Amino acid sequence: xxxxxxxxxxxxLKQLQSLQADACLxxxxxxxxxxxxxxxKGYCYLPCEGExxxxxxxxxxxxAEDIGFPxxxxxxxxxxxxxxxxxxxxxxxxxxxxxxxxxxxxxxAENLMLEGDELSYAEWTRLQQxxxxxxxxxxxxxxxxxxxxxxxxxxxxxxxxxxxHAASYRSIPRLFRPGMTxxxxxxxxxxxxxxxxxxxxxxxxxxxxxVFMGTVLxxxxxxxxxxxxxxxxxxxxxSNPIGPNGSPILPGHSVxxxxxxxxxxxxxxxxxxxxxxxxxEKAYKAHQVALExxxxxxxxxxEGEICEDLYFFSLDFVASQGLADCFMGKNQQAGFxxxxxxxxxxxxxVLAPKMKDxxxxxxxxxxxxxxxxxxxxxxxxxxxxxxxxxxGEKISLLEEEIIDLTNL
Amino acid sequence: xxxxxxxxxxxxLKQLQSLQADACLxxxxxxxxxxxxxxxKGYCYLPCEGExxxxxxxxxxxxAEDIGFPxxxxxxxxxxxxxxxxxxxxxxxxxxxxxxxxxxxxxxAENLMLEGDELSYAEWTRLQQxxxxxxxxxxxxxxxxxxxxxxxxxxxxxxxxxxxHAASYRSIPRLFRPGMTxxxxxxxxxxxxxxxxxxxxxxxxxxxxxVFMGTVLxxxxxxxxxxxxxxxxxxxxxSNPIGPNGSPILPGHSVxxxxxxxxxxxxxxxxxxxxxxxxxEKAYKAHQVALExxxxxxxxxxEGEICEDLYFFSLDFVASQGLADCFMGKNQQAGFxxxxxxxxxxxxxVLAPKMKDxxxxxxxxxxxxxxxxxxxxxxxxxxxxxxxxxxGEKISLLEEEIIDLTNL
Numbered sequence: 001x002x003x004x005x006x007x008x009x010x011x012x013l014k015q016l017q018s019l020q021a022d023a024c025l026x027x028x029x030x031x032x033x034x035x036x037x038x039x040x041k042g043y044c045y046l047p048c049e050g051e052x053x054x055x056x057x058x059x060x061x062x063x064a065e066d067i068g069f070p071x072x073x074x075x076x077x078x079x080x081x082x083x084x085x086x087x088x089x090x091x092x093x094x095x096x097x098x099x100x101x102x103x104x105x106x107x108x109a110e111n112l113m114l115e116g117d118e119l120s121y122a123e124w125t126r127l128q129q130x131x132x133x134x135x136x137x138x139x140x141x142x143x144x145x146x147x148x149x150x151x152x153x154x155x156x157x158x159x160x161x162x163x164x165h166a167a168s169y170r171s172i173p174r175l176f177r178p179g180m181t182x183x184x185x186x187x188x189x190x191x192x193x194x195x196x197x198x199x200x201x202x203x204x205x206x207x208x209x210x211v212f213m214g215t216v217l218x219x220x221x222x223x224x225x226x227x228x229x230x231x232x233x234x235x236x237x238x239s240n241p242i243g244p245n246g247s248p249i250l251p252g253h254s255v256x257x258x259x260x261x262x263x264x265x266x267x268x269x270x271x272x273x274x275x276x277x278x279x280x281e282k283a284y285k286a287h288q289v290a291l292e293x294x295x296x297x298x299x300x301x302x303e304g305e306i307c308e309d310l311y312f313f314s315l316d317f318v319a320s321q322g323l324a325d326c327f328m329g330k331n332q333q334a335g336f337x338x339x340x341x342x343x344x345x346x347x348x349x350v351l352a353p354k355m356k357d358x359x360x361x362x363x364x365x366x367x368x369x370x371x372x373x374x375x376x377x378x379x380x381x382x383x384x385x386x387x388x389x390x391x392g393e394k395i396s397l398l399e400e401e402i403i404d405l406t407n408l
Numbered sequence: 409x410x411x412x413x414x415x416x417x418x419x420x421l422k423q424l425q426s427l428q429a430d431a432c433l434x435x436x437x438x439x440x441x442x443x444x445x446x447x448x449k450g451y452c453y454l455p456c457e458g459e460x461x462x463x464x465x466x467x468x469x470x471x472a473e474d475i476g477f478p479x480x481x482x483x484x485x486x487x488x489x490x491x492x493x494x495x496x497x498x499x500x501x502x503x504x505x506x507x508x509x510x511x512x513x514x515x516x517a518e519n520l521m522l523e524g525d526e527l528s529y530a531e532w533t534r535l536q537q538x539x540x541x542x543x544x545x546x547x548x549x550x551x552x553x554x555x556x557x558x559x560x561x562x563x564x565x566x567x568x569x570x571x572x573h574a575a576s577y578r579s580i581p582r583l584f585r586p587g588m589t590x591x592x593x594x595x596x597x598x599x600x601x602x603x604x605x606x607x608x609x610x611x612x613x614x615x616x617x618x619v620f621m622g623t624v625l626x627x628x629x630x631x632x633x634x635x636x637x638x639x640x641x642x643x644x645x646x647s648n649p650i651g652p653n654g655s656p657i658l659p660g661h662s663v664x665x666x667x668x669x670x671x672x673x674x675x676x677x678x679x680x681x682x683x684x685x686x687x688x689e690k691a692y693k694a695h696q697v698a699l700e701x702x703x704x705x706x707x708x709x710x711e712g713e714i715c716e717d718l719y720f721f722s723l724d725f726v727a728s729q730g731l732a733d734c735f736m737g738k739n740q741q742a743g744f745x746x747x748x749x750x751x752x753x754x755x756x757x758v759l760a761p762k763m764k765d766x767x768x769x770x771x772x773x774x775x776x777x778x779x780x781x782x783x784x785x786x787x788x789x790x791x792x793x794x795x796x797x798x799x800g801e802k803i804s805l806l807e808e809e810i811i812d813l814t815n816l
Binding site for chain 2: 028029033037039040041042057058059060062089106114116117118119120121122123124125138142184185187190191194195199200201203207208210212213225226227228229233237238239240241264265266331332343389
């Protein structure tokens with residue numbers, strides 16, 4: 001059996017080779033955690049051949065043995081992958097790295113991959129000065145690709161998040177009290193999720209995609225556009241214009257709950273729609289279309305499908321139902337119908353135009369067909385699926401119809 | 409009276425001039441919100457002379473009149489500062505900006521300030537291609553300086569956050585139940601803070617400084633070092649190694665609660681120490697030293713003081729009390745004793761070595777002398793202060809002694 005760390009390293013090495021890079025220098029929390037099962041402030045140098053070398057600024061008391069996947073943690077029997085002392089270095093500043101590599105007899109990489117979407121311009125420039133003779137390559141997208149096919153262990157962590165997420169949502173009907181605002185309902189659900197182990201951390205790819213643990217939208221707040229590239233909007237607070245805004249939950253309104261399930265460090269995504277009493281017929285019809293579209297997409301979550309094809313299929317499907325104008329938003333329509341999940345909420349692949357990525361077994365995606373109905377709110381669904389050989393496997397299991405919060 | 413937006417623009421223009429830049433192009437949520445009272449996805453071009461120009465990618469339905477500080481919002485009577493249509497442009501991509509500037513008769517800036525600590529390398533490079541003849545300047549630190557002296561309106565927002573923060577902490581003794589873990593106590597406090605209006609958003613300067621709403625540390629979890637540059641550590645979860653880790657709160661242990669108070673978009677910072685029963689004498693002694701040091705520092709939170717002087721004064725003070733080895737941590741000691749607060753938790757100025765910044769009236773800082781006592785936990789204090797002409801004004805008001813949670 002292959003150790004978990006070895007498996008993940010192989011994912012990254014495959015991308016290194018495809019970009020003809022000789023090594024990469026990882027620096028973001030997400031990619032350090034992916035490769036090393038540990039977050040430190042510093043840099044991990046991974047050459048195409050040989051061991052990873054850890055350059056740690058903080059914590060000052062980190063040890064080599066703290067890094068890596070211990071044997072057995074993933075149910076596998078191979079030895080762990082902790083680095084030895086020669087591969088572990090406490091540093092004060094990045095400028096020490098080239099000298100240490102030289103002492104280890106490693107020539108500077110000719111082609112060095114960095115995280116160019118995550119590193120600030122200032123940091124990249126400083127690294128370029130450290131490696132003046134290296135051609136630096138922006139590997140952020142390649143690293144997202146490396147992470148897009150999940151190992152069995154990663155899948156198990158997302159499954160566990162989805163279970164705890166669904167269990168938390170089962171409390172929603174008993175959390176609701178007439179007269180509540182969207183924020184008040186969100187707070188009670190946040191508490192239940194936290195008590196069930198949610199870490200409260202919502203990691204995204206992309207700068208400034210700030211959101212709290214997720215969003216709750218009711219009534220026409222669901223129509224409000226947001227600056228962020230999430231599926232729906234909501235006015236939120238001016239300093240964080242997304243999500244609930246204190247709207248009272250009113251009879252005849254829907255409540256769309258879309259929180260992120262970070263119970264294990266790995267996120268699943270799950271949305272459910274509730275109602276205060278009966279909704280207009282149009283809302284139920286749109287909801288059924290969302291469920292039907294979800295089922296059609298599940299059939300196509302299989303090896304070999306092209307991401308953008310699934311998006312265009314979705315557009316055609318909702319157009320055939322006369323719902324194109326309110327699909328994924330009203331005043332502003334999100335340009336995707338599904339997205340990878342994992343260490344961040346928006347991993348690859350994305351089911352969106354221009355995305356030519358081919359689905360592979362083991363990718364994990366959230367599929368979220370949603371509609372906004374004026375005067376009511378949002379309806380629709382979101383579940384997390386594992387891409388399979390023949391179709392997707394739904395791993396977030398929970399009642400999918402619109403649940404009437406007053407009908408207990 | 410000067411409009412709030414005008415006042416903030418003056419703060420930025422002063423920094424532009426000191427860097428000899430002709431214009432800046434703001435892009436981060438924090439700086440867009442600072443200048444415009446509105447977050448959008450896009451860029452705000454602010455020349456040294458003339459009006460700000462808004463290049464908006466999202467939300468698609470944003471209007472010029474949505475941007476800026478309305479007259480009266482800050483209790484002032486001057487007209488608002490909304491841009492007219494010529495200064496408001498929806499764009500699809502950043503490459504459209506130079507052409508629009510030309511149409512407006514504005515030559516490209518010779519020296520253009522960008523947010524080089526926030527923009528990714530990829531984004532910066534793209535902007536450089538848009539402005540091939542401009543010298544790009546990294547203005548991130550200058551913008552942090554611009555924001556460091558708060559306007560009266562900003563101060564009022566931080567004061568309001570501090571009030572609601574202190575009110576929330578008053579619930580802590582009644583939230584505690586014997587047998588609770590640090591995470592469980594944190595969850596109940598998070599809920600109270602959220603019900604009091606906390607937005608749940610913890611914004612930081614610096615990549616990957618992820619934390620939830622703040623931290624709760626008890627017992628020897630307070631000794632665990634973190635990769636992040638916060639005052640104390642805590643094991644947290646491997647995917648987010650900071651803060652509470654599920655430690656039971658035990659008799660004889662302290663509980664240090666350090667949540668961020670984001671009730672208004674502007675953050676205050678406030679820590680209080682609690683105990684389960686009686687603590688060893690050493691803990692009370694260290695706590696008194698922290699309170700004494702806080703008072704000494706408050707006297708020096710006045711115009712003209714140099715930041716690093718206050719840090720070195722603190723080191724001398726705790727050394728004279730025999731507590732240097734556990735000041736601001738044990739295995740890893742944080743290298744500061746205070747930091748600016750505002751739109752992010754770690755604004756300028758910072759009371760740390762090499763920080764030669766001179767204090768100015770209207771700066772707002774959190775002062776947080778803390779000690780870690782082995783076998784007990786952390787003790788000490790944190791409050792938010794406004795720098796004054798003669799001394800600091802404490803704006804977070806709440807009992808400062810160690811409160812015994814079992815003594816109700």
